Amino acid sequence: MNNVDNLINLSKDLRWQIGDDFHDNLAEGIYADAAEIVKDSVHKKDENKKLRLDATIDRIVTSRVWGFPIMFLILAVVLWLTIVGANYPSSMLATLLLDTVHPFLRSMAVAASFPAWLSGFLIDGVYLAVAWVIAVMLPPMAIFFPLFTLLEDFGYLPRVAFNLDYLFKKSGAHGKQALTMSMGFGCNAAGVVATRIIDSPRERLIAIITNNFSLCNGRWPTQILIATIFVGAVVPKAFSGIASLGAVIGIAVLGMAFMFFVSWGLSKTVLKGEVSTFNLELPPYRPPRFWKTIYTSLIDRTLIVLWRAIVFAAPAGAVIWLISNIHIGDLSIAAWSIDFLDPFGFLLGLNGVILLAYVVAIPANEIVIPTILMLTVMVTGISGGEGAGVMFELDSVTATGDILKAGGWTLLTAINLMLFSLLHNPCSTTIYTIYKETKSVKWTTIASILPVILGFIVTFLVAQIWRLF
Amino acid sequence: MNELNYSPLTALLTFLGIVLLLFLLFRPGKGWFWLIQKNKESSRKVIIEDILKLLYHSENEEKSLNLVDITRTLKDPDDLIIDSINEMAEHELINLEGEHVKLTQAGSEYGLRIVRAHRLWEKFLAEKTGFAEADWHKIAEQKEHELSDADTDKLSARLGNPQFDPHGDPIPTNTGKMANVTGTLLSEMEVNSFGRIIHIKDKPDIVYRQILAENIHIGSHIRIVEKNANRVVFHSEGEAFVLAPIVAGNITVTELKKDVKVEENIARLSMLTEGETAEIIGISKEMRGESRRRLLDLGFVKGAKVSIELPNPLGEPKAFLIKGTSIALRNNQASKILILKD
Amino acid sequence: MEATPKSACEACPQFNAAGLKKLGVNTTEFDFVVALAGNPNTGKSTVFNAITGLRQHTGNWPGKTVTRAEGAFEYNEQKYKMVDLPGTYSLLSTSEDEEVARNFLLFGQPSVTIIVVDASRLERNLNLVLQVLEITDRAVLCLNLMDEAKRNNLEIDTRTLARDLGIPVVPTSARFNKGIPELIQTISDLANGRIVCKPHRIKNIPKNIESAVQKLSTEIEKEFPNIPNSRWLAFRLLEGDSHVIEMLRKGELIEELQ
Numbered sequence A: 001m002n003n004v005d006n007l008i009n010l011s012k013d014l015r016w017q018i019g020d021d022f023h024d025n026l027a028e029g030i031y032a033d034a035a036e037i038v039k040d041s042v043h044k045k046d047e048n049k050k051l052r053l054d055a056t057i058d059r060i061v062t063s064r065v066w067g068f069p070i071m072f073l074i075l076a077v078v079l080w081l082t083i084v085g086a087n088y089p090s091s092m093l094a095t096l097l098l099d100t101v102h103p104f105l106r107s108m109a110v111a112a113s114f115p116a117w118l119s120g121f122l123i124d125g126v127y128l129a130v131a132w133v134i135a136v137m138l139p140p141m142a143i144f145f146p147l148f149t150l151l152e153d154f155g156y157l158p159r160v161a162f163n164l165d166y167l168f169k170k171s172g173a174h175g176k177q178a179l180t181m182s183m184g185f186g187c188n189a190a191g192v193v194a195t196r197i198i199d200s201p202r203e204r205l206i207a208i209i210t211n212n213f214s215l216c217n218g219r220w221p222t223q224i225l226i227a228t229i230f231v232g233a234v235v236p237k238a239f240s241g242i243a244s245l246g247a248v249i250g251i252a253v254l255g256m257a258f259m260f261f262v263s264w265g266l267s268k269t270v271l272k273g274e275v276s277t278f279n280l281e282l283p284p285y286r287p288p289r290f291w292k293t294i295y296t297s298l299i300d301r302t303l304i305v306l307w308r309a310i311v312f313a314a315p316a317g318a319v320i321w322l323i324s325n326i327h328i329g330d331l332s333i334a335a336w337s338i339d340f341l342d343p344f345g346f347l348l349g350l351n352g353v354i355l356l357a358y359v360v361a362i363p364a365n366e367i368v369i370p371t372i373l374m375l376t377v378m379v380t381g382i383s384g385g386e387g388a389g390v391m392f393e394l395d396s397v398t399a400t401g402d403i404l405k406a407g408g409w410t411l412l413t414a415i416n417l418m419l420f421s422l423l424h425n426p427c428s429t430t431i432y433t434i435y436k437e438t439k440s441v442k443w444t445t446i447a448s449i450l451p452v453i454l455g456f457i458v459t460f461l462v463a464q465i466w467r468l469f
Numbered sequence B: 001m002n003e004l005n006y007s008p009l010t011a012l013l014t015f016l017g018i019v020l021l022l023f024l025l026f027r028p029g030k031g032w033f034w035l036i037q038k039n040k041e042s043s044r045k046v047i048i049e050d051i052l053k054l055l056y057h058s059e060n061e062e063k064s065l066n067l068v069d070i071t072r073t074l075k076d077p078d079d080l081i082i083d084s085i086n087e088m089a090e091h092e093l094i095n096l097e098g099e100h101v102k103l104t105q106a107g108s109e110y111g112l113r114i115v116r117a118h119r120l121w122e123k124f125l126a127e128k129t130g131f132a133e134a135d136w137h138k139i140a141e142q143k144e145h146e147l148s149d150a151d152t153d154k155l156s157a158r159l160g161n162p163q164f165d166p167h168g169d170p171i172p173t174n175t176g177k178m179a180n181v182t183g184t185l186l187s188e189m190e191v192n193s194f195g196r197i198i199h200i201k202d203k204p205d206i207v208y209r210q211i212l213a214e215n216i217h218i219g220s221h222i223r224i225v226e227k228n229a230n231r232v233v234f235h236s237e238g239e240a241f242v243l244a245p246i247v248a249g250n251i252t253v254t255e256l257k258k259d260v261k262v263e264e265n266i267a268r269l270s271m272l273t274e275g276e277t278a279e280i281i282g283i284s285k286e287m288r289g290e291s292r293r294r295l296l297d298l299g300f301v302k303g304a305k306v307s308i309e310l311p312n313p314l315g316e317p318k319a320f321l322i323k324g325t326s327i328a329l330r331n332n333q334a335s336k337i338l339i340l341k342d
Numbered sequence C: 001m002e003a004t005p006k007s008a009c010e011a012c013p014q015f016n017a018a019g020l021k022k023l024g025v026n027t028t029e030f031d032f033v034v035a036l037a038g039n040p041n042t043g044k045s046t047v048f049n050a051i052t053g054l055r056q057h058t059g060n061w062p063g064k065t066v067t068r069a070e071g072a073f074e075y076n077e078q079k080y081k082m083v084d085l086p087g088t089y090s091l092l093s094t095s096e097d098e099e100v101a102r103n104f105l106l107f108g109q110p111s112v113t114i115i116v117v118d119a120s121r122l123e124r125n126l127n128l129v130l131q132v133l134e135i136t137d138r139a140v141l142c143l144n145l146m147d148e149a150k151r152n153n154l155e156i157d158t159r160t161l162a163r164d165l166g167i168p169v170v171p172t173s174a175r176f177n178k179g180i181p182e183l184i185q186t187i188s189d190l191a192n193g194r195i196v197c198k199p200h201r202i203k204n205i206p207k208n209i210e211s212a213v214q215k216l217s218t219e220i221e222k223e224f225p226n227i228p229n230s231r232w233l234a235f236r237l238l239e240g241d242s243h244v245i246e247m248l249r250k251g252e253l254i255e256e257l258q
């Protein structure tokens, strides 16, 4: 292949002759052609009519006074609609799937004379986990995502990036991280893939590692549920809605604070370097097609959540049932692990049940709460005679609260659970995605471990300080 | 943990103790762990390669070195250096002619390889990473020892087999060929002559940092305005620069013919204020590689009209209207786009 | 080359129903591959959805699509595979975020390339269009977001544009399914050779670059007589593109480009 070498050598010589302005000259040449073509075929009828409305909106949403308040207000409104709106369909689904279909399936199993272990495994393990996920996860998601998509279609997200870039620059990160973070509010795996828009490798890694600080699909409902049960209960009834909304927003904002803090930390230590360039096209605002957006994002999200529920919650439900029913000596594996984890959990202001639930739920954050409930029922022995590894009759949020309180939960447990739900390892899908995107075991490990360590530290500190007073 | 002897206070104190210990161990740069690592690192190979490079550069400048020069220039302990020199002589990398140390053919090839790795690394740091310009040399100084021949070739290919490093020094090819730099030192240019900066010497460090601090860069066009024993004054990209002659002696320039148009009144896009419009003259050479190409592709080309579309209350980024679209840039990028205000 | 005649029966049901079948993700067997190229946020995914009936995510910000997506449709008994790509500003850069799209356009050998542009920002979009035209003979310009261009009081003479560019130009408003039938018809005409393009070649290239490109591309052609776009290869080589050089060395490029 000597001739190829000759070609390469020739190209090297020529490059030397034409100098390093090659790309500049070429780009200018192409644009000159473009200008000629446009002159021939594009005519502007009325010169100075500019889209005033766009400019006005831009001035407001990026202004010093209104920029940040508007961002928080929008977040608050979206969450408020989600929390309030999800209540009703959620309890309807719970009544249907857990109170009606579940007993029916059990009686069917009895009629078909299934062996007890099989019906326990299938109906109390697999079915209940899936049903719980659908009842509790689906409604908030079906409200949250269409709203979010409407904002996205309107063109608001790039303005958020525009507003926040200054902070990102200060923490050594890229302004487009605001966009990938927003994607992370839906799903961290999607957020990690979205970091491809960041063209500098260092800043992209920062964005990948910190994406987990955006509360995802599987964690919003946990926050909402726990905040409603515990935070909402400590204030007068009239304010309970506001209080729980405030707590959830607080956690989301704390997540962003951690995102900036960790980005800053990384860019000062392992990912040292100067901030590089940033360029962002601000598209014109486009009125979203309201019904179409609502319809498609509803269908899409429903399908994704259902799919995940079946793929992850079902086997996890099975695992839960198994570890609660296989015994070593006279203790089940679950009871044994809970005993082992309890002291550690106590130090963190949590308990063994919660820690075990987080281990079981590595595949999907969605199933943390059902796992906690089921394990709590088992430990406290309050189940209505259904046997180990069976969930319970969950017909209302209050019932969930009662179970948890019976399991020894206090306001501290609740707050720390919310914190730990924000700060723990990404789900297995996200971990795998991080590996695919970085192709590096080292960074995947860092991205997986770092948040848990932070979670341990934060919950530990909160617990000790709480107990001091 | 037994709940009987647990108190939140002891838990907190234990935690603080652990944090303090970790901090002392791993503090960036000064942690004990890093210090121990560093000591291990300054191995024989690194010293040998540093000596080879030193010899290579001085032989290029036709100076010959003796043992004392070498021990004085390198910061490593003298006994290690002497040991290394003996080992090099054994491997026939150098000849000892009395006090004088000369490279053999093999030694000179080895030295060239290190130079190649060093300059490629600098190019890499300039094009693909965000490290500050002043740090490139230091980092490349470490990294050059870690590359095998194959790695070096790979790095070179990845960068598009560049001919020059960011300081304007030629990068040797894997066969040892090297483009030569011919030019005049800035300190020797005539008043009123035009030139283009082609090389900036990165040693000594103090002088180099001073040049960087002045924002003088390879590829910039300059015009000499004044020259005397105390100072050299030149204009470049709309700004006037004043340098001491020794500093100017570190900069090499090729002379340009007078007919090359040098625009006066050039400003930077970052200086544009709301309501003004301007025409783009070009992108300063400080903007390199990927980011330069991206700016060009976004439409920041010579002749394009630009104005501010959306200011930012925090100062940056600002959105500029260019070819019908608003594009937000940070100040450090905008300051590298040269404009002529209308 | 003339602009595609406006179909007289855009509204008549046969036009959509008779020939077109949206096949969704079923991309198993196909006769042609159609690629969607264009700057970010010009509506590529929206066009993709309109033609295949899929629901690729769209969003009003540049960079929504970051991975390649495939779908299919059938028109007049021929099956087409469609590939939606991330937006790109240029084929000449080496940036990583644009790699997926660049590689597919350069090495994926699509039968037809649809270049989606924002009608209100034609000039900046032409930067990419002109580059794509350097490397392909079968392309159609999808002049999208026509509704916005109208609101901005822009009038675009598609005939002149088609003549200048040497490829068919189809005005569309993908979000409202306007112009999509004409686009499909044009794709089919191009794929079956019923329309032949004479793509515009960049004229305003500085003399020294042009002569270097010529010299290099003649050498390349001498070496590899069957190569379709030696000029583009020459550009890449002059840019110092290591990927192309590697492939040239191994001989892979030759297979891929043929």
Ligand SMILES: Nc1nc2c(ncn2[C@@H]2O[C@H](COP(=O)(O)OP(=O)(O)OP(=O)(O)O)[C@@H](O)[C@H]2O)c(=O)[nH]1
Pocket: A153, A286, C038, C039, C040, C041, C042, C043, C044, C045, C046, C047, C057, C058, C059, C060, C061, C062, C063, C064, C065, C066, C085, C086, C087, C088, C144, C145, C146, C147, C148, C172, C173, C174, C175, C176
């Ligand atoms: N008014 C109007 N809006 C459109 C039209 N086509 C697309 N859009 C909108 O333009 C925005 C961008 O569309 P996408 O299809 O996501 O653009 P894309 O080219 O795939 O963008 P990237 O994937 O980021 O490169 C979306 O909000 C669309 O709804 C159109 O014809 N008219």
Ligand SMILES: [Mg+2]
Pocket: C044, C045, C046, C057, C058, C064, C065, C085, C086, C087
């Ligand atoms: Mg898209």
